[in-house]
Amino acid sequence: MPDIVLATLNSRYAHASLGLRCLRANLGELRERSCIREFVIGQKTEEILEQILAESPRIVGIGVYIWNVEETTRLVAQLKVVAPHVCVVLGGPEVSEASDPGRICTLADHVVTGWGDVSFAKLCAQVLAGAAPAARFIAGEQPPLESIVLPYGEYSDEDVARRHIYVEASRGCPFKCEFCLSARDLTAWPFPLDPFLAQMERLWQRGVRRFKFLDRTFNLKIDASLAILGFFLGKLDADPADPPFVHFELIPDHLPERLKAAISRFPEGSLQFEIGIQTFDPVVQARISRRQKNDVAEANIRWLHEHSHAHLHVDLIAGLPGEDIGTFAAGFDRLVAMGPHEIQFGILKRLRGAPIVRHVEAFGLRFNPEPPYNILATDAIDFATMQRLSRFSRYWDLVANSGRYPQTTALILDDAPFRNFLALSDWLYAKTRQTHALAHERLVHLLHEHLRAARGLDAAIVDAALLIDYRNAGGRSRLNFEPADSILPAPRPRKAAGATPSRQARHAGGDL
Numbered sequence: 001m002p003d004i005v006l007a008t009l010n011s012r013y014a015h016a017s018l019g020l021r022c023l024r025a026n027l028g029e030l031r032e033r034s035c036i037r038e039f040v041i042g043q044k045t046e047e048i049l050e051q052i053l054a055e056s057p058r059i060v061g062i063g064v065y066i067w068n069v070e071e072t073t074r075l076v077a078q079l080k081v082v083a084p085h086v087c088v089v090l091g092g093p094e095v096s097e098a099s100d101p102g103r104i105c106t107l108a109d110h111v112v113t114g115w116g117d118v119s120f121a122k123l124c125a126q127v128l129a130g131a132a133p134a135a136r137f138i139a140g141e142q143p144p145l146e147s148i149v150l151p152y153g154e155y156s157d158e159d160v161a162r163r164h165i166y167v168e169a170s171r172g173c174p175f176k177c178e179f180c181l182s183a184r185d186l187t188a189w190p191f192p193l194d195p196f197l198a199q200m201e202r203l204w205q206r207g208v209r210r211f212k213f214l215d216r217t218f219n220l221k222i223d224a225s226l227a228i229l230g231f232f233l234g235k236l237d238a239d240p241a242d243p244p245f246v247h248f249e250l251i252p253d254h255l256p257e258r259l260k261a262a263i264s265r266f267p268e269g270s271l272q273f274e275i276g277i278q279t280f281d282p283v284v285q286a287r288i289s290r291r292q293k294n295d296v297a298e299a300n301i302r303w304l305h306e307h308s309h310a311h312l313h314v315d316l317i318a319g320l321p322g323e324d325i326g327t328f329a330a331g332f333d334r335l336v337a338m339g340p341h342e343i344q345f346g347i348l349k350r351l352r353g354a355p356i357v358r359h360v361e362a363f364g365l366r367f368n369p370e371p372p373y374n375i376l377a378t379d380a381i382d383f384a385t386m387q388r389l390s391r392f393s394r395y396w397d398l399v400a401n402s403g404r405y406p407q408t409t410a411l412i413l414d415d416a417p418f419r420n421f422l423a424l425s426d427w428l429y430a431k432t433r434q435t436h437a438l439a440h441e442r443l444v445h446l447l448h449e450h451l452r453a454a455r456g457l458d459a460a461i462v463d464a465a466l467l468i469d470y471r472n473a474g475g476r477s478r479l480n481f482e483p484a485d486s487i488l489p490a491p492r493p494r495k496a497a498g499a500t501p502s503r504q505a506r507h508a509g510g511d512l
Contacts, residue, residue, distance in 0.1 A: 022117055399443075
């Protein structure tokens with residue numbers, strides 16, 4: 001039985017925690033006395049607890065994040081009731097701000113704030129020796145990166161076969177964007193390149209083909225960026241039929257020609273860039289300490305769209321201090337015109353320890369007090385409007401980002417993307433009162449009704465766009481606006497809204 005269980009709740013099974021693997025790799029002599037147990041949010045708390053306690057651990061270390069803090073709080077509370085002798089150690093970004101601890105920290109025995117690679121191992125040795133420190137909060141020690149044992153051997157064969165493989169060539173960020181926890185970093189620190197690439201080679205030999213880099217600033221140091229891209233280009237050249245897929249986070253206004261030359265060599269489906277724009281408003285950028293050359297960033301995104309095969313995922317944030325819906329809309333329209341494949345329409349969140357809180361009073365920032373701590377209102381965007389933007393974000397994912405409706409999306413956006421999609425969003429919500437559980441066929445018919453009845457677009461154009469999108473996305477039923485003599489099956493009937501399930505109806509009628 002392991003003395004140490006390292007656990008977390010991932011948002012999905014396909015996600016594997018790199019943080020837990022870093023901790024286990026650096027336990028030294030205690031590594032063989034440890035194990036990793038990962039769960040998924042939505043699992044029953046008692047069942048998670050049962051599986052953890054089945055290992056008979058003396059220490060349980062748990063990674064806490066914004067997406068799992070509520071369920072992890074319930075887990076820790078139950079663990080301390082059922083097994084109070086077990087030492088609970090927390091770490092992760094949601095508990096790394098000792099001045100703003102949250103309820104979960106009061107339930108734990110110890111909380112390691114910041115880097116845990118070295119400090120968690122030291123704490124475990126003390127606890128197992130019966131000499132646990134009195135302090136609850138323990139500041140994580142930041143060692144030189146060359147002294148850290150790389151964690152990639154901790155990925156199991158099942159991880160390699162079935163899950164995303166996360167890697168990091170560097171930690172930290174030199175930028176000070178106040179909505180981000182990395183604003184507290186002094187700079188970015190690179191891992192020694194040769195040992196890192198040697199580990200990537202080992203993962204490749206084990207069969208890994210999809211690599212997601214967690215670096216905040218992949219293209220900060222161009223020589224290192226080129227070496228990493230060169231590694232994957234070498235794999236492509238050796239066997240074009242077995243290409244890698246690599247995801248990087250890219251600084252938008254730093255794309256020199258030699259980096260463009262390397263990027264242009266990757267074929268379609270092998271490269272994805274996540275690009276943070278967040279806002280195009282220079283006043284807001286200055287207010288939140290974000291340095292960005294907007295014209296250069298725009299030129300680079302357009303170049304990537306026109307001259308590379310990279311999939312472009314670009315981020316905007318609504319609710320930043322002082323930005324109203326007009327300036328956000330202008331930024332959104334500007335970004336749409338650049339042609340990214342996805343726009344991540346995010347709503348500002350108050351991450352624990354992020355400096356954005358300094359603007360709360362001056363700009364009337366009102367955050368949800370519960371996770372995910374999303375912005376509810378500002379002095380420039382009231383609560384009702386923020387709700388409309390939140391629904392816009394959800395419908396945008398369903399329609400535009402899903403990739404199912406490229407022809408239809410172009411019709412919706414036309415010459416006024418933000419205004420037209422907001423009108424669709426408002427109409428969809430008024431019609432359905434739903435932002436989730438909209439089945440494919442139903443959404444197609446709703447889009448048809450909106451474009452024809454609300455927008456008054458030409459029937460032939462709307463019908464053709466929706467039919468192309470529906471068929472290309474795998475739809476095989478006959479849509480309501482198709483000819484009645486079509487050989488395709490009719491659309492599946494929908495239950496009347498509010499219909500009572502038959503079993504409940506029997507109970508209501510006294511039929512037991």
